[in-house]
Amino acid sequence: MNFETFISKFAGIAIEYTKINNKYFLAEASLVELSKKLNCKIEAIGLFLGEEKEDKFMPSPALLEILAKVSDEKVFVNYIGEIDFLYGRDLKKRHITSFTGGSKEGFFKLIQNEHDENIGYGKISKPLDSETGEIANMLDKGDYIRREKPVQHS
Amino acid sequence: MENEFTARYIELGANAEIFRYEDCIRVNPLKITAEALIERLKKKGFQLEKVKFLENGYFVRKARHSISALPEYLHGYFYIQEAASQLPAQVLNPSNEDIVLDACAAPGGKTTQLAVKAKAVIAVESQHNRMPALVNNIERMGMKNIICCNTDARTFEPEIKFNKILVDAPCSGNYISDNKWFGKQKITNFTERAEIQKEILSNVANFLEDNGELVYSTCSLEPEEDEMVVDWAIKELGMKVLDIDCIGDKGISNPFGKELDKQVEKCRRLWPYKTRTQGFFIAKLGLK
Numbered sequence: 083m084n085f086e087t088f089i090s091k092f093a094g095i096a097i098e099y100t101k102i103n104n105k106y107f108l109a110e111a112s113l114v115e116l117s118k119k120l121n122c123k124i125e126a127i128g129l130f131l132g133e134e135k136e137d138k139f140m141p142s143p144a145l146l147e148i149l150a151k152v153s154d155e156k157v158f159v160n161y162i163g164e165i166d167f168l169y170g171r172d173l174k175k176r177h178i179t180s181f182t183g184g185s186k187e188g189f190f191k192l193i194q195n196e197h198d199e200n201i202g203y204g205k206i207s208k209p210l211d212s213e214t215g216e217i218a219n220m221l222d223k224g225d226y227i228r229r230e231k232p233v234q235h236s
Numbered sequence: 237m238e239n240e241f242t243a244r245y246i247e248l249g250a251n252a253e254i255f256r257y258e259d260c261i262r263v264n265p266l267k268i269t270a271e272a273l274i275e276r277l278k279k280k281g282f283q284l285e286k287v288k289f290l291e292n293g294y295f296v297r298k299a300r301h302s303i304s305a306l307p308e309y310l311h312g313y314f315y316i317q318e319a320a321s322q323l324p325a326q327v328l329n330p331s332n333e334d335i336v337l338d339a340c341a342a343p344g345g346k347t348t349q350l351a352v353k354a355k356a357v358i359a360v361e362s363q364h365n366r367m368p369a370l371v372n373n374i375e376r377m378g379m380k381n382i383i384c385c386n387t388d389a390r391t392f393e394p395e396i397k398f399n400k401i402l403v404d405a406p407c408s409g410n411y412i413s414d415n416k417w418f419g420k421q422k423i424t425n426f427t428e429r430a431e432i433q434k435e436i437l438s439n440v441a442n443f444l445e446d447n448g449e450l451v452y453s454t455c456s457l458e459p460e461e462d463e464m465v466v467d468w469a470i471k472e473l474g475m476k477v478l479d480i481d482c483i484g485d486k487g488i489s490n491p492f493g494k495e496l497d498k499q500v501e502k503c504r505r506l507w508p509y510k511t512r513t514q515g516f517f518i519a520k521l522g523l524k
Contacts, residue, residue: 113356113383116335119395120358122387125367130375143310144375168307199311223310226376230368 088139091190092153106131143223150192150200155183157191164195168224173217185210253509259296261314262322264377268313289483293322312377317345320506320513324453327480328402330354336400339389339440342366344373346404351379362388390435399448401440405433407454407461410515412508426460433465441473450521459491462517467496477502478520
Protein backbone atom coordinates (compact mmCIF):
# COMPACT_ATOMS: atom_id res chain seq x y z
CA MET A 83 0.00 0.00 0.00
CA ASN A 84 1.42 3.38 -0.98
CA PHE A 85 0.90 6.81 0.63
CA GLU A 86 -2.17 7.74 -1.43
CA THR A 87 -3.83 4.34 -1.00
CA PHE A 88 -3.30 4.48 2.72
CA ILE A 89 -4.99 7.87 2.97
CA SER A 90 -7.89 6.68 0.79
CA LYS A 91 -8.68 4.00 3.39
CA PHE A 92 -9.71 6.77 5.76
CA ALA A 93 -10.74 9.84 3.78
CA GLY A 94 -11.20 11.18 0.27
CA ILE A 95 -8.57 13.86 0.58
CA ALA A 96 -5.21 14.56 -0.98
CA ILE A 97 -2.25 15.61 1.13
CA GLU A 98 0.59 17.36 -0.61
CA TYR A 99 3.91 16.13 0.65
CA THR A 100 7.63 16.68 0.38
CA LYS A 101 9.77 13.58 0.19
CA ILE A 102 13.27 13.08 1.57
CA ASN A 103 14.56 9.66 0.55
CA ASN A 104 11.79 7.29 1.67
CA LYS A 105 10.23 9.70 4.16
CA TYR A 106 7.14 11.88 3.67
CA PHE A 107 6.71 15.32 5.23
CA LEU A 108 4.04 17.99 5.34
CA ALA A 109 5.84 21.27 4.69
CA GLU A 110 4.81 24.68 3.44
CA ALA A 111 6.39 25.80 0.16
CA SER A 112 8.26 28.59 1.94
CA LEU A 113 9.89 26.05 4.27
CA VAL A 114 10.96 23.92 1.31
CA GLU A 115 12.46 27.00 -0.37
CA LEU A 116 14.28 27.87 2.83
CA SER A 117 15.76 24.37 3.04
CA LYS A 118 17.45 24.89 -0.33
CA LYS A 119 19.51 27.72 1.13
CA LEU A 120 20.99 25.75 4.00
CA ASN A 121 23.67 23.82 2.12
CA CYS A 122 23.50 20.80 4.35
CA LYS A 123 21.96 17.38 4.74
CA ILE A 124 18.27 17.79 5.54
CA GLU A 125 16.96 15.03 7.79
CA ALA A 126 13.43 16.30 8.26
CA ILE A 127 11.27 19.22 7.19
CA GLY A 128 7.91 20.16 8.63
CA LEU A 129 5.72 17.39 9.98
CA PHE A 130 6.75 13.76 9.50
CA LEU A 131 3.91 11.86 7.82
CA GLY A 132 5.44 8.42 7.47
CA GLU A 133 7.88 6.38 5.46
CA GLU A 134 8.14 3.59 2.93
CA LYS A 135 9.70 0.39 4.19
CA GLU A 136 10.10 -2.42 1.68
CA ASP A 137 7.56 -0.73 -0.66
CA LYS A 138 5.01 -0.48 2.13
CA PHE A 139 3.88 2.86 3.52
CA MET A 140 4.13 3.14 7.31
CA PRO A 141 2.20 6.16 8.62
CA SER A 142 3.29 8.37 11.47
CA PRO A 143 1.02 9.19 14.42
CA ALA A 144 1.00 12.77 13.14
CA LEU A 145 -0.58 11.67 9.84
CA LEU A 146 -3.22 9.71 11.75
CA GLU A 147 -4.04 12.85 13.73
CA ILE A 148 -4.64 14.71 10.47
CA LEU A 149 -6.82 11.94 9.09
CA ALA A 150 -8.83 11.72 12.31
CA LYS A 151 -10.02 15.27 11.74
CA VAL A 152 -11.75 14.34 8.48
CA SER A 153 -12.40 10.60 8.60
CA ASP A 154 -15.49 8.65 9.63
CA GLU A 155 -13.57 5.41 10.02
CA LYS A 156 -13.20 5.66 13.77
CA VAL A 157 -13.43 3.45 16.80
CA PHE A 158 -13.86 5.04 20.22
CA VAL A 159 -12.38 3.31 23.24
CA ASN A 160 -12.64 3.67 27.01
CA TYR A 161 -9.72 4.67 29.23
CA ILE A 162 -8.60 1.08 29.86
CA GLY A 163 -8.72 0.46 26.13
CA GLU A 164 -6.66 3.61 25.53
CA ILE A 165 -3.94 2.53 27.95
CA ASP A 166 -3.86 -1.04 26.64
CA PHE A 167 -3.68 0.17 23.05
CA LEU A 168 -0.89 2.65 23.85
CA TYR A 169 1.09 -0.25 25.28
CA GLY A 170 0.83 -1.96 21.90
CA ARG A 171 -2.00 -4.35 22.70
CA ASP A 172 -4.98 -5.22 20.52
CA LEU A 173 -8.46 -3.96 21.32
CA LYS A 174 -11.23 -6.23 22.58
CA LYS A 175 -14.96 -5.68 22.50
CA ARG A 176 -14.95 -4.54 26.16
CA HIS A 177 -12.67 -1.63 25.25
CA ILE A 178 -14.87 -0.30 22.45
CA THR A 179 -17.57 2.20 23.34
CA SER A 180 -18.74 3.03 19.79
CA PHE A 181 -17.62 3.19 16.19
CA THR A 182 -18.42 4.94 12.93
CA GLY A 183 -17.95 3.66 9.38
CA GLY A 184 -17.30 0.06 8.38
CA SER A 185 -17.40 -2.85 10.79
CA LYS A 186 -16.21 -5.77 8.66
CA GLU A 187 -13.04 -7.77 9.12
CA GLY A 188 -10.09 -6.26 7.31
CA PHE A 189 -11.22 -2.63 7.58
CA PHE A 190 -8.74 -0.08 8.90
CA LYS A 191 -9.96 2.11 11.75
CA LEU A 192 -8.58 5.16 13.48
CA ILE A 193 -8.59 4.61 17.23
CA GLN A 194 -9.90 7.50 19.31
CA ASN A 195 -9.93 7.96 23.08
CA GLU A 196 -12.73 9.39 25.22
CA HIS A 197 -11.71 12.93 24.18
CA ASP A 198 -11.87 12.03 20.46
CA GLU A 199 -8.06 12.26 20.31
CA ASN A 200 -6.33 9.86 17.98
CA ILE A 201 -4.13 7.27 19.65
CA GLY A 202 -3.28 5.18 16.58
CA TYR A 203 -4.91 2.89 14.06
CA GLY A 204 -5.83 -0.75 13.77
CA LYS A 205 -7.30 -3.41 11.52
CA ILE A 206 -10.56 -5.17 12.35
CA SER A 207 -9.70 -8.79 13.04
CA LYS A 208 -13.19 -9.82 14.21
CA PRO A 209 -16.27 -7.90 12.97
CA LEU A 210 -17.18 -5.04 15.26
CA ASP A 211 -20.91 -5.78 15.15
CA SER A 212 -20.31 -9.28 16.54
CA GLU A 213 -20.08 -10.20 20.24
CA THR A 214 -16.35 -10.84 19.90
CA GLY A 215 -15.32 -7.76 17.91
CA GLU A 216 -11.56 -7.17 17.92
CA ILE A 217 -9.07 -4.77 16.40
CA ALA A 218 -5.43 -5.58 15.82
CA ASN A 219 -3.05 -2.81 16.79
CA MET A 220 -1.24 -1.54 13.68
CA LEU A 221 0.32 1.56 15.21
CA ASP A 222 -0.16 3.48 18.43
CA LYS A 223 1.33 6.64 19.89
CA GLY A 224 3.41 4.61 22.34
CA ASP A 225 5.60 4.26 19.28
CA TYR A 226 7.09 7.66 20.14
CA ILE A 227 8.72 6.04 23.14
CA ARG A 228 9.46 2.63 21.66
CA ARG A 229 11.17 3.81 18.47
CA GLU A 230 13.67 6.04 20.21
CA LYS A 231 16.78 5.06 22.11
CA PRO A 232 16.98 7.07 25.33
CA VAL A 233 18.59 10.49 24.97
CA GLN A 234 19.01 12.64 28.02
CA HIS A 235 16.72 15.66 28.15
CA SER A 236 18.55 18.87 28.87
CA MET B 237 32.07 17.17 51.12
CA GLU B 238 34.66 19.47 49.63
CA ASN B 239 36.52 18.49 46.48
CA GLU B 240 38.51 20.34 43.84
CA PHE B 241 35.30 21.46 42.12
CA THR B 242 33.43 22.62 45.19
CA ALA B 243 36.56 24.48 46.28
CA ARG B 244 36.33 26.41 43.00
CA TYR B 245 32.67 27.27 43.66
CA ILE B 246 33.56 28.52 47.13
CA GLU B 247 36.27 30.67 45.55
CA LEU B 248 33.59 32.08 43.23
CA GLY B 249 31.46 32.98 46.26
CA ALA B 250 28.98 30.11 45.97
CA ASN B 251 28.44 26.64 47.37
CA ALA B 252 27.65 23.21 46.01
CA GLU B 253 24.64 22.10 47.99
CA ILE B 254 23.26 18.97 46.37
CA PHE B 255 19.50 18.44 46.08
CA ARG B 256 17.02 16.83 43.74
CA TYR B 257 15.52 19.49 41.51
CA GLU B 258 11.81 19.44 40.88
CA ASP B 259 10.35 17.79 37.80
CA CYS B 260 9.12 20.40 35.41
CA ILE B 261 7.14 20.40 32.19
CA ARG B 262 6.54 22.95 29.47
CA VAL B 263 2.97 23.13 28.21
CA ASN B 264 2.62 23.13 24.43
CA PRO B 265 0.23 26.00 23.68
CA LEU B 266 -0.17 24.86 20.08
CA LYS B 267 -2.03 21.79 21.29
CA ILE B 268 -3.68 22.63 24.61
CA THR B 269 -4.18 25.44 27.09
CA ALA B 270 -2.45 25.25 30.45
CA GLU B 271 -5.82 25.38 32.21
CA ALA B 272 -7.16 22.40 30.27
CA LEU B 273 -4.00 20.37 30.88
CA ILE B 274 -3.96 21.17 34.61
CA GLU B 275 -7.57 20.02 34.87
CA ARG B 276 -6.98 16.80 32.94
CA LEU B 277 -3.91 15.86 34.93
CA LYS B 278 -5.57 16.73 38.23
CA LYS B 279 -8.15 14.04 37.53
CA LYS B 280 -5.29 11.58 37.11
CA GLY B 281 -3.61 12.48 40.40
CA PHE B 282 -1.08 15.02 39.13
CA GLN B 283 -0.71 18.53 40.47
CA LEU B 284 0.98 21.25 38.45
CA GLU B 285 2.14 24.61 39.72
CA LYS B 286 3.19 27.49 37.51
CA VAL B 287 6.88 28.38 37.55
CA LYS B 288 6.90 32.11 38.21
CA PHE B 289 9.84 32.91 35.95
CA LEU B 290 8.65 30.85 32.95
CA GLU B 291 5.98 31.48 30.33
CA ASN B 292 4.76 27.93 29.96
CA GLY B 293 6.68 26.05 32.64
CA TYR B 294 4.98 24.10 35.46
CA PHE B 295 6.48 22.20 38.37
CA VAL B 296 5.02 18.73 38.92
CA ARG B 297 4.14 19.03 42.60
CA LYS B 298 2.29 15.73 42.95
CA ALA B 299 2.59 12.70 40.67
CA ARG B 300 0.93 9.32 40.87
CA HIS B 301 3.58 7.82 38.57
CA SER B 302 6.06 9.00 35.96
CA ILE B 303 4.51 11.86 34.03
CA SER B 304 6.03 10.53 30.80
CA ALA B 305 3.71 7.51 31.05
CA LEU B 306 0.63 9.69 30.53
CA PRO B 307 -1.25 9.68 27.21
CA GLU B 308 -1.09 13.48 27.36
CA TYR B 309 2.67 13.22 26.98
CA LEU B 310 2.24 11.12 23.84
CA HIS B 311 -0.29 13.63 22.52
CA GLY B 312 2.43 16.29 22.72
CA TYR B 313 0.55 18.40 25.24
CA PHE B 314 3.77 18.95 27.17
CA TYR B 315 7.51 18.49 27.05
CA ILE B 316 9.44 17.33 30.10
CA GLN B 317 11.97 20.10 30.42
CA GLU B 318 13.84 21.22 33.51
CA ALA B 319 12.97 24.76 34.58
CA ALA B 320 16.34 26.45 33.92
CA SER B 321 16.62 24.87 30.49
CA GLN B 322 13.43 26.66 29.44
CA LEU B 323 15.11 30.02 29.91
CA PRO B 324 17.40 30.31 26.86
CA ALA B 325 14.57 30.09 24.31
CA GLN B 326 12.47 32.42 26.45
CA VAL B 327 15.32 34.95 26.56
CA LEU B 328 15.80 34.73 22.78
CA ASN B 329 12.04 35.33 22.42
CA PRO B 330 11.58 35.09 18.64
CA SER B 331 8.64 36.71 16.86
CA ASN B 332 6.48 35.12 14.17
CA GLU B 333 8.62 36.84 11.56
CA ASP B 334 11.91 35.36 12.75
CA ILE B 335 13.75 32.47 11.17
CA VAL B 336 15.76 31.09 14.07
CA LEU B 337 18.94 29.03 13.99
CA ASP B 338 19.16 26.48 16.81
CA ALA B 339 22.79 25.47 16.50
CA CYS B 340 22.88 22.49 18.90
CA ALA B 341 19.35 21.19 18.71
CA ALA B 342 18.87 17.61 19.96
CA PRO B 343 16.86 16.32 21.72
CA GLY B 344 14.59 19.23 20.79
CA GLY B 345 13.25 20.81 23.99
CA LYS B 346 14.46 24.29 23.13
CA THR B 347 13.84 23.73 19.40
CA THR B 348 10.16 23.00 19.92
CA GLN B 349 9.95 25.86 22.42
CA LEU B 350 11.33 28.29 19.82
CA ALA B 351 9.04 26.89 17.12
CA VAL B 352 5.94 27.87 19.09
CA LYS B 353 6.72 31.54 18.40
CA ALA B 354 9.05 31.66 15.41
CA LYS B 355 8.22 31.69 11.72
CA ALA B 356 10.67 28.84 11.22
CA VAL B 357 13.47 27.11 13.10
CA ILE B 358 16.56 25.61 11.54
CA ALA B 359 17.58 22.83 13.92
CA VAL B 360 21.21 21.86 13.49
CA GLU B 361 22.55 18.75 15.18
CA SER B 362 25.95 17.22 14.51
CA GLN B 363 25.45 13.82 16.11
CA HIS B 364 23.50 11.49 13.86
CA ASN B 365 22.50 9.22 16.73
CA ARG B 366 20.70 12.15 18.38
CA MET B 367 18.60 12.96 15.29
CA PRO B 368 15.81 10.40 15.98
CA ALA B 369 15.09 11.99 19.37
CA LEU B 370 14.98 15.43 17.78
CA VAL B 371 12.69 14.36 14.93
CA ASN B 372 10.41 12.35 17.26
CA ASN B 373 9.96 15.22 19.66
CA ILE B 374 9.16 17.61 16.84
CA GLU B 375 6.52 15.22 15.51
CA ARG B 376 5.08 14.50 18.96
CA MET B 377 4.79 18.22 19.69
CA GLY B 378 3.11 18.77 16.30
CA MET B 379 5.57 21.37 15.00
CA LYS B 380 5.34 22.10 11.27
CA ASN B 381 7.90 24.89 10.97
CA ILE B 382 11.20 23.16 11.72
CA ILE B 383 13.92 21.98 9.35
CA CYS B 384 16.33 19.42 10.86
CA CYS B 385 19.87 19.44 9.54
CA ASN B 386 22.42 16.79 10.40
CA THR B 387 25.50 18.95 10.25
CA ASP B 388 28.11 20.46 12.53
CA ALA B 389 27.44 24.02 13.70
CA ARG B 390 31.19 24.62 13.45
CA THR B 391 31.14 24.12 9.68
CA PHE B 392 27.52 24.97 8.79
CA GLU B 393 27.49 27.47 5.91
CA PRO B 394 23.98 28.54 4.94
CA GLU B 395 23.27 31.12 2.23
CA ILE B 396 21.14 33.15 4.63
CA LYS B 397 21.59 35.12 7.82
CA PHE B 398 19.48 34.91 10.95
CA ASN B 399 18.29 37.58 13.31
CA LYS B 400 17.90 35.09 16.16
CA ILE B 401 20.40 32.35 16.97
CA LEU B 402 20.48 29.96 19.91
CA VAL B 403 23.75 28.29 20.86
CA ASP B 404 22.90 25.98 23.73
CA ALA B 405 26.39 24.62 23.60
CA PRO B 406 27.56 21.11 24.43
CA CYS B 407 29.12 21.45 27.86
CA SER B 408 30.40 19.59 30.90
CA GLY B 409 27.01 19.70 32.61
CA ASN B 410 26.59 20.15 36.34
CA TYR B 411 26.37 18.18 39.57
CA ILE B 412 22.63 18.75 40.00
CA SER B 413 21.48 17.18 36.74
CA ASP B 414 24.02 14.34 37.01
CA ASN B 415 24.59 12.79 40.44
CA LYS B 416 27.84 11.15 39.30
CA TRP B 417 29.15 14.39 37.89
CA PHE B 418 32.02 14.94 40.36
CA GLY B 419 33.44 11.51 39.61
CA LYS B 420 33.37 12.02 35.85
CA GLN B 421 34.98 15.40 35.44
CA LYS B 422 38.47 16.80 35.23
CA ILE B 423 39.18 20.50 35.28
CA THR B 424 41.06 20.13 31.98
CA ASN B 425 37.75 18.98 30.41
CA PHE B 426 36.41 22.50 30.83
CA THR B 427 39.02 24.16 28.67
CA GLU B 428 38.70 21.43 26.04
CA ARG B 429 34.94 21.96 25.93
CA ALA B 430 35.46 25.70 25.76
CA GLU B 431 37.44 25.28 22.55
CA ILE B 432 34.48 23.55 20.90
CA GLN B 433 32.11 26.20 22.24
CA LYS B 434 34.30 28.95 20.77
CA GLU B 435 34.45 27.18 17.41
CA ILE B 436 30.66 26.98 17.29
CA LEU B 437 30.26 30.64 18.27
CA SER B 438 32.93 31.70 15.86
CA ASN B 439 31.16 30.07 12.92
CA VAL B 440 27.54 30.90 13.66
CA ALA B 441 28.35 34.54 14.44
CA ASN B 442 29.07 34.85 10.70
CA PHE B 443 25.39 34.20 10.06
CA LEU B 444 23.98 36.66 12.57
CA GLU B 445 22.25 39.72 11.11
CA ASP B 446 23.79 43.07 12.05
CA ASN B 447 21.03 43.82 14.52
CA GLY B 448 20.44 40.20 15.39
CA GLU B 449 20.58 38.52 18.79
CA LEU B 450 22.43 35.39 19.76
CA VAL B 451 21.75 33.58 23.02
CA TYR B 452 24.66 31.54 24.30
CA SER B 453 23.83 29.10 27.10
CA THR B 454 25.28 26.10 28.88
CA CYS B 455 24.23 23.93 31.78
CA SER B 456 27.77 24.25 33.12
CA LEU B 457 28.76 26.31 36.14
CA GLU B 458 32.39 26.49 35.12
CA PRO B 459 33.60 29.98 34.15
CA GLU B 460 35.87 28.44 31.47
CA GLU B 461 32.72 27.44 29.55
CA ASP B 462 30.68 30.48 30.48
CA GLU B 463 31.99 33.99 31.19
CA MET B 464 35.39 33.23 29.72
CA VAL B 465 33.82 32.13 26.43
CA VAL B 466 31.71 35.28 26.35
CA ASP B 467 34.80 37.39 27.16
CA TRP B 468 36.55 35.69 24.23
CA ALA B 469 33.56 36.45 21.95
CA ILE B 470 33.74 40.13 22.94
CA LYS B 471 37.45 40.33 22.20
CA GLU B 472 37.83 37.98 19.23
CA LEU B 473 34.46 38.14 17.47
CA GLY B 474 33.65 41.77 18.10
CA MET B 475 30.46 40.94 19.97
CA LYS B 476 28.75 42.81 22.77
CA VAL B 477 26.69 41.54 25.68
CA LEU B 478 23.06 42.66 25.70
CA ASP B 479 20.85 43.16 28.75
CA ILE B 480 18.51 40.31 29.59
CA ASP B 481 15.49 39.97 31.80
CA CYS B 482 16.12 36.67 33.52
CA ILE B 483 16.54 35.20 36.99
CA GLY B 484 20.02 34.42 38.30
CA ASP B 485 23.13 36.15 39.54
CA LYS B 486 25.14 38.47 37.36
CA GLY B 487 28.08 36.96 35.50
CA ILE B 488 31.46 36.82 37.22
CA SER B 489 33.95 39.29 35.74
CA ASN B 490 36.97 38.17 37.76
CA PRO B 491 36.91 34.36 38.02
CA PHE B 492 39.97 32.89 39.71
CA GLY B 493 41.77 36.23 39.55
CA LYS B 494 41.34 36.71 35.78
CA GLU B 495 40.00 40.11 34.80
CA LEU B 496 37.33 39.78 32.10
CA ASP B 497 35.42 42.44 30.21
CA LYS B 498 32.90 43.99 32.60
CA GLN B 499 30.14 43.32 30.08
CA VAL B 500 30.07 39.68 31.21
CA GLU B 501 28.25 40.87 34.33
CA LYS B 502 25.18 41.28 32.09
CA CYS B 503 25.12 37.48 31.71
CA ARG B 504 23.06 35.38 34.09
CA ARG B 505 24.43 32.55 36.19
CA LEU B 506 21.96 30.21 37.90
CA TRP B 507 23.50 28.77 41.03
CA PRO B 508 21.41 25.74 42.00
CA TYR B 509 21.47 26.50 45.71
CA LYS B 510 19.85 29.86 44.98
CA THR B 511 17.44 29.14 42.11
CA ARG B 512 16.57 25.51 43.09
CA THR B 513 17.11 24.53 39.46
CA GLN B 514 20.01 22.82 37.77
CA GLY B 515 23.05 24.98 37.12
CA PHE B 516 22.80 27.22 34.08
CA PHE B 517 24.47 30.12 32.33
CA ILE B 518 22.82 32.45 29.83
CA ALA B 519 24.15 35.35 27.79
CA LYS B 520 22.56 37.40 25.03
CA LEU B 521 25.06 38.67 22.48
CA GLY B 522 24.90 41.03 19.55
CA LEU B 523 27.35 42.38 17.00
CA LYS B 524 29.06 45.71 17.75
